[in-house]
Amino acid sequence: MDGAFKVVMVMIVVASACVGSGGVNAQIASGGDGTRSISIPSKEDSNPGGSHRMTIVNGVRLHYLRAGKGPVILLLHGWANTSYAWHHVIPMLSTRYTVIAPDLRGMGDSSRPLAGYDRETVARDMLELMDQLGVKSALVVGHDLGAHVGFELAARHPGRVTKLVMLDCVVPGIPPWDLLTKDSRLWHWSFYNVPDLPEALIQGKERTYFSWFIRNFAVNIEAVDADMDAVVKAYSEPGAVRGGLGMFRTIAADAKRNASWLEGNKLEMPVLALGGSMGVGPILLQQMEAAGKQVRGGVIQNCGHWLATECPQTLVEQMTKFFSEETNR
Numbered sequence: 001m002d003g004a005f006k007v008v009m010v011m012i013v014v015a016s017a018c019v020g021s022g023g024v025n026a027q028i029a030s031g032g033d034g035t036r037s038i039s040i041p042s043k044e045d046s047n048p049g050g051s052h053r054m055t056i057v058n059g060v061r062l063h064y065l066r067a068g069k070g071p072v073i074l075l076l077h078g079w080a081n082t083s084y085a086w087h088h089v090i091p092m093l094s095t096r097y098t099v100i101a102p103d104l105r106g107m108g109d110s111s112r113p114l115a116g117y118d119r120e121t122v123a124r125d126m127l128e129l130m131d132q133l134g135v136k137s138a139l140v141v142g143h144d145l146g147a148h149v150g151f152e153l154a155a156r157h158p159g160r161v162t163k164l165v166m167l168d169c170v171v172p173g174i175p176p177w178d179l180l181t182k183d184s185r186l187w188h189w190s191f192y193n194v195p196d197l198p199e200a201l202i203q204g205k206e207r208t209y210f211s212w213f214i215r216n217f218a219v220n221i222e223a224v225d226a227d228m229d230a231v232v233k234a235y236s237e238p239g240a241v242r243g244g245l246g247m248f249r250t251i252a253a254d255a256k257r258n259a260s261w262l263e264g265n266k267l268e269m270p271v272l273a274l275g276g277s278m279g280v281g282p283i284l285l286q287q288m289e290a291a292g293k294q295v296r297g298g299v300i301q302n303c304g305h306w307l308a309t310e311c312p313q314t315l316v317e318q319m320t321k322f323f324s325e326e327t328n329r
Contacts, residue, residue, distance in 0.1 A: 052065060052109075057129050062103065062129060063103045063110050064102035067094040068094025069097075073100070073139045073140075074102075074130070075089075075100070075142075076126070078142075079144055080231060089315060097139070100135070104145070105117070105246075106242075112239040118250040119247075122247065126153060127153070127157060127160065140163070140164050142164075142167065143168060145247045148254065155291075156261075163272070163327065164267065164271045165271075167274055168305050171287050172255035172258055173256060174290055176286070177259070177287075180283065188213070193248060202235075206232045206236045207228070207232045210235060211225075217306065219302055220309070266291060267291055267294075269292075270325070270327060271295045272295075272296055272319065273285045274307065274318060275298075276303040276305055278305070279303070279307070300315070300318075
């Protein structure tokens with residue numbers, strides 16, 4: 001990490017901590033071990049009262065989980081995850097909401113096409129899924145690459161997103177993007193953009209790679225280790241690593257597209273931006289404040305990148321509080 005980036009990080013931390021009446025909770029307390037008080041269900045009952053379903057959208061077969069009743073929440077997972085990543089939060093959310101959690105194209109039990117991993121196309125998958133299910137608008141929650149898709153939906157299809165929750169990610173093209181691309185913690189973005197080599201090195205060594213990768217971005221090791229078998233199984237399927245890397249290979253183009261959009265636009269709907277203290281920290285909040293008009297959020301303490309796995313109770317508390325607040329649009 002170069003000196004300029006360190007200066008920016010310090011400025012962001014100070015600015016985030018000093019926000020007063022803007023509605024931003026810069027430091028969110030968390031024990032970091034909330035998963036220990038929640039039973040860890042198997043995949044088959046990971047969405048009590050719901051079901052695993054398949055459909056065809058935008059030319060791809062899409063697997064998704066559906067559970068509960070009430071206002072719709074669309075949960076979008078990221079890299080090194082599938083819809084299973086939400087298995088701690090789905091039981092809590094589904095008591096009050098209809099929860100829909102798809103496997104993004106290329107990942108999980110969804111099909112793995114050779115192309116179509118740009119944010120615009122993946123967002124179109126989600127729009128067609130919503131159309132099929134009769135969902136006019138939803139509360140959209142995205143983590144990691146899934147947050148990129150959530151941002152795309154909110155930016156280009158604002159009428160379909162009631163509120164947006166962004167979880168521990170760096171959004172391509174949103175300031176301070178130019179400095180963020182120099183952060184050594186994003187080494188894997190460059191690695192994944194090398195044609196064929198990442199697949200060759202990861203395939204056959206999925207447990208070695210994903211165990212190291214996921215643990216490296218985690219605080220609650222016990223929690224992420226409990227889900228490791230599911231991750232390894234999902235990414236050991238033929239074409240799964242290639243499919244999962246697809247969205248990294250469109251980041252440069254997506255960054256230009258987002259930067260162009262930001263020149264004359266801002267998100268109108270309420271936005272909640274949460275980073276883990278050992279994840280992106282306050283960077284995501286900084287980016288969303290540059291991109292939105294009604295932004296709040298901060299940092300969940302004692303938590304790494306994998307918020308839904310490491311600190312699900314704190315995450316659900318923050319989200320349900322945000323969802324229940326009156327919307328000003």
